Amino acid sequence: MNPPAHEFVPFRPLPLPDAELRYAHGPGSHPHQGVPTGEIFAFDIEDSRIYPGTTRRIWVHNSADHDARTAAPVMIFNDGWWYLDPNGEVRAGIVLDNLIAQERLPGVVSVFVDPGVFPDRPDAKNRNAEYDADDARYADFLQQEVLPRVAARRMLTDDPGQIGICGGSSGGNAAFTAAWRRPDFVRRVIAFNSSFAQMPGGNPYPARIANEERRPLRVFLHAAHRDLHWNEPEENWFAESLETAAALLRRGYDLRLVVGDGGHSPNHGGVLLPDALSWLWR
Known part of the structure; x- marks a missing residue:
């Protein structure tokens, strides 16, 4: 019997510890001839009850093979257009088209949600108030005010095990908090x-994960070695991600942790997105 074949990764020297280091996007982040392109439509929310006074735009990516008679799984992306922009760092629409064509991802309906803004205020952005909050409001907003408007045009699942959420920086806080607070709604x-x-009062999750009831979550975490305050004793963004990951591992969560070089940037997360989505929906 022949031994199983293994894929070997060529040796590469470690990069210099430079916060400006950039990763190159792989083939999954580029458009390819013959790959069907998903339909994208958009709408605005200007009458939120949970975030009154805010407005925002929502984009919906509908996979090319979506069967309108079947309730589709859902993937939510925070910082909507920033993640959808085909010329940006993340390029999620391109990634989704490629993964679905390769059958590495089910035919998800993906919802890209911009953070709210107050159009008549000088301090218009509501992003940090929504994303860093230590409560269930953002998850409630997605479930009660965003997805019903998408479901009016596309049949969506209500199975929390078939709903995922993705975000970076404060959007990563919002993604994890939504699932932690509302595992009855979203679990990936x-x-x-x-x-x-930078959550109010600091990172609550290492203690909560250790002491609270275990949630049925699957979590992909990414951390950057040169994230903000990476070598300082307080407000160390890199260390807080590692401590959250360690707490999840000690409780036996379904976790994938990837640590990269570079600083606080969407670049590495964008490069990782094809593999992160494939792992999340395996």
């Missing part, structure tokens, strides 16, 4: 470069 999480350290 991708969090890139989370800013757990």
